[in-house]
Amino acid sequence: MSESTISSVATHVGDDVQRVDDAAKLTGGAMYASDLVFAGMLYAQVKRSPHARAKIVAINTSKAKNLPGVHAVLTGKELDYRIGLYVVDKDILAKDAVRHFGEAVAAVAAESLDIASRAVDLIDVEYEVFPPVLSQLDALDENSPLVHPDLGSYDYVKASFSPQPGTNIPNITKIRKGDVDAGFAEAKWIIEREYTNPSVQHVPLETHVAIVEWKAGDEVTIWSSAQSPFTLRDLFCRAFKLPHNKVRVVIPHVGGAFGGKAGIHLEPLLACLSRKAGGRPVKFQATREEEFSLLPCRSALTYRIKTGVGADGRITAQKLLMYWDSGAYADYAVNVTRASAYSAGGPYDIPNAWVDAYTIYTNKPWGTAYRGFGHVEFFWGLERHMELVAQVIGMDPLEFRKKNLLKPGSTTLTGERINEHTGNPLKCLEAAAKAINYGRLTPEEEDRQARTGRRIGKGIATLHKAPAMPSFTTTAAVIKMNSDGSVVVNIALTEIGQGTATVVAQMAADRLRFPVSRVKVAVERDTDKDPFDWQTVASKGLLLTGNAVIAACDDLLRQAYSDAAQVLRAQTVDLDHDGEKIFVKQRPEESVTFAALSIGYVYPNGNGIGGPLIGLGRYTAQGLTSLDKETGQGLPALDWTYGAHGVIAEVDPETGEYTVIKIASAFDVGKVINPGTMRGQCIGGMIQGLGTAQCESYIYDDQGHLLNPSLTDNKILTAKDLPEEIECIAVETPQLDGPFGARGVGEHPMISVAPALANAIHDATGAELTHMPVRFEDVWRAIHNKPPIDTWTTKAPAV
Amino acid sequence: MWMSVEVNGHIYEREVTEHWTLLRFLREDLELTGTKDGCSAGECGACTVMLNGEAVNACMVLAAEADGATVETIEAEAVDGELSEIQAAFARNYAVQCGYCTAGMVMSVRELLRLNSKPTVAEIKEGIEGNLCRCTGYQQIIEAVLDVSGQINNGTRGGLKYV
Ligand code: FES
Ligand code: FES
Numbered sequence: 035m036s037e038s039t040i041s042s043v044a045t046h047v048g049d050d051v052q053r054v055d056d057a058a059k060l061t062g063g064a065m066y067a068s069d070l071v072f073a074g075m076l077y078a079q080v081k082r083s084p085h086a087r088a089k090i091v092a093i094n095t096s097k098a099k100n101l102p103g104v105h106a107v108l109t110g111k112e113l114d115y116r117i118g119l120y121v122v123d124k125d126i127l128a129k130d131a132v133r134h135f136g137e138a139v140a141a142v143a144a145e146s147l148d149i150a151s152r153a154v155d156l157i158d159v160e161y162e163v164f165p166p167v168l169s170q171l172d173a174l175d176e177n178s179p180l181v182h183p184d185l186g187s188y189d190y191v192k193a194s195f196s197p198q199p200g201t202n203i204p205n206i207t208k209i210r211k212g213d214v215d216a217g218f219a220e221a222k223w224i225i226e227r228e229y230t231n232p233s234v235q236h237v238p239l240e241t242h243v244a245i246v247e248w249k250a251g252d253e254v255t256i257w258s259s260a261q262s263p264f265t266l267r268d269l270f271c272r273a274f275k276l277p278h279n280k281v282r283v284v285i286p287h288v289g290g291a292f293g294g295k296a297g298i299h300l301e302p303l304l305a306c307l308s309r310k311a312g313g314r315p316v317k318f319q320a321t322r323e324e325e326f327s328l329l330p331c332r333s334a335l336t337y338r339i340k341t342g343v344g345a346d347g348r349i350t351a352q353k354l355l356m357y358w359d360s361g362a363y364a365d366y367a368v369n370v371t372r373a374s375a376y377s378a379g380g381p382y383d384i385p386n387a388w389v390d391a392y393t394i395y396t397n398k399p400w401g402t403a404y405r406g407f408g409h410v411e412f413f414w415g416l417e418r419h420m421e422l423v424a425q426v427i428g429m430d431p432l433e434f435r436k437k438n439l440l441k442p443g444s445t446t447l448t449g450e451r452i453n454e455h456t457g458n459p460l461k462c463l464e465a466a467a468k469a470i471n472y473g474r475l476t477p478e479e480e481d482r483q484a485r486t487g488r489r490i491g492k493g494i495a496t497l498h499k500a501p502a503m504p505s506f507t508t509t510a511a512v513i514k515m516n517s518d519g520s521v522v523v524n525i526a527l528t529e530i531g532q533g534t535a536t537v538v539a540q541m542a543a544d545r546l547r548f549p550v551s552r553v554k555v556a557v558e559r560d561t562d563k564d565p566f567d568w569q570t571v572a573s574k575g576l577l578l579t580g581n582a583v584i585a586a587c588d589d590l591l592r593q594a595y596s597d598a599a600q601v602l603r604a605q606t607v608d609l610d611h612d613g614e615k616i617f618v619k620q621r622p623e624e625s626v627t628f629a630a631l632s633i634g635y636v637y638p639n640g641n642g643i644g645g646p647l648i649g650l651g652r653y654t655a656q657g658l659t660s661l662d663k664e665t666g667q668g669l670p671a672l673d674w675t676y677g678a679h680g681v682i683a684e685v686d687p688e689t690g691e692y693t694v695i696k697i698a699s700a701f702d703v704g705k706v707i708n709p710g711t712m713r714g715q716c717i718g719g720m721i722q723g724l725g726t727a728q729c730e731s732y733i734y735d736d737q738g739h740l741l742n743p744s745l746t747d748n749k750i751l752t753a754k755d756l757p758e759e760i761e762c763i764a765v766e767t768p769q770l771d772g773p774f775g776a777r778g779v780g781e782h783p784m785i786s787v788a789p790a791l792a793n794a795i796h797d798a799t800g801a802e803l804t805h806m807p808v809r810f811e812d813v814w815r816a817i818h819n820k821p822p823i824d825t826w827t828t829k830a831p832a833v
Numbered sequence: 834m835w836m837s838v839e840v841n842g843h844i845y846e847r848e849v850t851e852h853w854t855l856l857r858f859l860r861e862d863l864e865l866t867g868t869k870d871g872c873s874a875g876e877c878g879a880c881t882v883m884l885n886g887e888a889v890n891a892c893m894v895l896a897a898e899a900d901g902a903t904v905e906t907i908e909a910e911a912v913d914g915e916l917s918e919i920q921a922a923f924a925r926n927y928a929v930q931c932g933y934c935t936a937g938m939v940m941s942v943r944e945l946l947r948l949n950s951k952p953t954v955a956e957i958k959e960g961i962e963g964n965l966c967r968c969t970g971y972q973q974i975i976e977a978v979l980d981v982s983g984q985i986n987n988g989t990r991g992g993l994k995y996v
Contacts, residue, residue, distance in 0.1 A: 060920040290967050532930070753964075763994045
């Protein structure tokens, strides 16, 4: 068989293929972890701290233990295990200290949810309350109380992170490129501003849920709504010092995740409750209120940007300081810090750059991964800054951006050379600008302005992101042929709504030359049965898993060709195949069907040869390196997906009220695998980005109590909040090492929506917005030069 | 209390815990888990079902209130494994992602079309305003409703533009 024999005939890739999972989801038949019930199952509830920072003086659980129907009660004192993704800093239940409002201090497993709730109410906790550290900037103060006095003794991933013992800083990431002092010396203008974002919630429609069973002999099974079964297993086993083959993680359908379900959450606690309750399965699902503070959020950020610009409008130097509010634990925030640092300048050619990015502990619910992994937050500041710089130097913001965009030959902040295959940020920017008729008002818009008395403004913003992942990130796929010639694909990349199963089926079908109906992608993920995948995060799934699936198809075909060569008395190079059979090129009537080969070929006399056709494919990110800890130089990026948004907004110049007339967004995805699902991902992200831009935010009082843990007080956008027009545009600059030329776009649509909106409002009114979200009153404040509300902490209500 | 309720054409007679909502009754007692719980507080619409022919948030109705009533849930929407027209339009228009809001969405769309067979975009937005979806950005759901009411055909390539 020559290499050219196994080629792809693209009949599904790029075409309309309906989602493979929609029938199950549309009929209510799809089972989510929240739907599962097992015999003997108990229900867990947790006791949560009403204080942000306190010492636990005593916990009395005796009344709870005596309540009929209660099978296990636990406090932190009994649990000597610590968990943590990159910095191992979190107890399963708070032990002596409470570090954020809503933190779990005790837990119960009982025969019903009602009994468990009653038991939790019967637990008495005595606290000694201290003033919390709420602002990450205050937490940097030498005299600030320490959220983790023992930081110096914690284990952490040494290759990537740098905790500073004796401070509130679990990580600093530094990037040094060129010579910033020289760059600033060359500049005609130097512009420095500060931009902030508050914490926000992911709001998956399905809150976090898990069922854990820890049976005698340390046989543990976890059913969870988690995104990343193998990482969950790894972290779990490390906490309990269990071998991986003792722990099985199963992930059924997941009701949205957005990064919030990427790590490990309540699984260890439920495991301990199960063990204590004699191995009965224990289930917990967070209430919507718990989702806001028992579980993590997206970190707040203060971003200070200083930019030098030469007389020709080119950026000469940038000094970028990021202050990430990690909340009470380091979790993903340290890696958000790292990934944001190396991406911090955006898709621009910056010859001299200096980045110091700090992760900072505070007494608030902790920050974790959230779609965009830091980029939504820092692009708010960066793309507002580009607008404000353009204003200062008197250049059109689109021209200023174009002049400074990365182009083939440019280097990134970490020294990676961009080439013509990396993707085309210019094409994205021009497409988005054109889609909103940037720079002018159409006659209809002029009319509308005259009619309404409101002003119409137009704004653009660029974006880029590469997967934030270890340099050696790897994955595998297995494809098994059934005896009728259909196939089942096993992967551990979870389907959380993004459409992975559908695009994997399309790619496998084309690689095999089968109809997509003959390809099934298994629904459940199971660490005992599926091949390894690192995590379902970072927009890396399409590229890595796609390549592994292609390799698995090739492996299966190689086996089939080898068996067919024997049956047909030919050499593999003499053979070719179609969707049904392998045949001799020269005499196609001499053939053998895939079905006949699928589980071993049987000759007329009963002799069998070959065996089940099972293809294995692996793929590891190619050529990536760790970053130098002092300079940040290295190659961290699997691929860069570029994009841009254009927004048309209509603003009341008196009151600051506004509506979004249009959003148009373009992304260079390399190759569109499925136009319908890609458009769905993009619009979903654009609207989630608009929510972040317009209204979402955690609000605390000055004692660190979260004031708005509900969908009434922390609104996300509804259908009525949509822009009048939404346009989604694909740019296709093939990624040479991407499957069919494709690269990921899961997170990107959400990035830079907020600054595009604020730039449009700025264009309409001159409002210099620097704080997110952009509510009507914030626009009013900016228009009327009132100081912004930037801390999202209000005074505690008088008691 | 003892109650009798018709759900998806079957009569169920059950002892029901008095403070339980219709949502818990459907999911936990009848094991009809197609209807989802996104908030238990009337904020998200994931639990939308038809009660005596009208859409309600099942988390805001006590099970006891359904005594003697007729309830329809997502499990009755497809007949003999055939997707209903609404469901098929959702599938054609990529209106499903994680699927957690989907049952409630389909119910709200059914209610909308019952009252208005050719809703405008503004009326569709109004009709599904109470159903939160964090994945789709609603656009393809709106297109599915326009499609099933005979007002658009999104054609090929799912409405995506290329440059
Ligand atoms: S679960 Fe009923 S409205 Fe959210
Ligand atoms: S499809 Fe996930 S919430 Fe609507």
